[in-house]
Amino acid sequence: MNQQVQFNEQVHLHWDQGWLQFDALMAGHKVPCLITLEELARRWGQPLNEPELVSVAFEQLRFDLEAEAEGLIEDEAFDTQGRIWLGHPAI
Template sequence: MNQNILFADLQTWHPERQVVSFPAQQAGQLIECIVSIEKLSQLIGYKVDSAQVLSVFDSLRFDLEDLAEQAIEEELFNLAGEIELG
């Protein structure tokens, strides 16, 4: 694990975009990471609905942080400057 990338224990469900956002920090820079409800469903193995999205996110947090860390290191930012995990 790269100690230069830190993840806060925060997450926000954005129903209009159907994504959960969670912040990362690298060298003092705040990086917004997002994961779609479809990606969460794929990772957990069943269809996730909006009522359970944050609990599913929490159960997958460490895997999602690993994926985000790798994407940050590879500088895979989308056009909005976010790390998008699907």
């Protein structure tokens, strides 16, 4: 596909739903990128039992998560709602 993917600094924690969202922009379109808190905790190596820890974990893993999301976007691995899920196949 070879389109430039950019990420903004906004991160949205959906604590009650159990996932975190960060957004990419590709060809002028917003692409929601999601990771479950369980998967984020697994990658970080410790539990995320407080909302404040989620942002710490994300910031430490941001570069790798954005790189993974960019690859999934380029592979067009969108779910039925046009979102990208890290850590498991598109739903």
